[in-house]
Amino acid sequence: MYPIHKGLHLLALLRYRDGVQMRFKRHFYIVPCLQVKVKRVIPKWRYIASLALPFVVISALLIVAMFATPVLHSPLFLILIAIHAGMCYPDFIHIRNIIGTPKHTFVEDADRGFSVLVSEE
Template identity: 30%
Template sequence: MNCWKTINISRDYGTLRLVMFSTSTVLLSFLFYYLIMSTIVQTTEFTPFGFGTFITGLLLLVISHKILHCLPIWLFGGRAIIKFGKYMFVPTMAIKLKEPLSRNVYLLALISPLAIITSLCAVGSIMWPEYLPYFSILTSVNFGLAFYDLVYASHLLKAPKKCFIEDHDEGFHILIKQAV
């Protein structure tokens, strides 16, 4: 007979500390990305957008980040939904899993927004160098959003390869099958 051993990973790492690390990640990634891309790409005259367009782009970035988390889950036959809510006065989005996922699918779901959005912004920076500052900001905000994902991924990389991940409100549980 088999039973499951559960390891609980809490989402509460000290919210203020994570926000500070995430904000630092945004600032440092902007500096590095812009510096590297401006040396690779011949920069041209900056083309300004309106403030409304810029804010819309940031909102679309957050939404696409969440959808790209769900995409690998959906492609591998998992069931996940995006739930909308509110924390104080700030609208929020959260992904809820309907069933446990394998470790590799969960890792892919965590890393896919970082890889895809960063790649698209790098291609956009090369193709349209006049928008390099905007692509740099989008990439750095995406890195800030992905900071949390990288923290969770670091826990999952230490887990056994044949485990399953179950999502809960307080965090996620790593399920390990054991012989009894």
């Protein structure tokens, strides 16, 4: 589920693909981790959309799959939805922090989180 989650983040940033850097890392020699760094500034609402897209798409697919399968398998999908909601929690924190910024702002990845740049319009 994690690679699909990261892929959906990248799908929302497809327009800015020339400024996106991806790296695969392995933690503890087993766990694959996809690291994504955005090297250019992105409009605030595009950044929010890229953060929210994985939660909306994967949760909707899991809910549809839950209703399409027999009742005995539905707890499995509820557990997967809960795991995915936990994976999305940092995205929700970022969205909450970005929502309060002024209208015409841009977001840039920084070493410790992100920077919000305000345009002079």
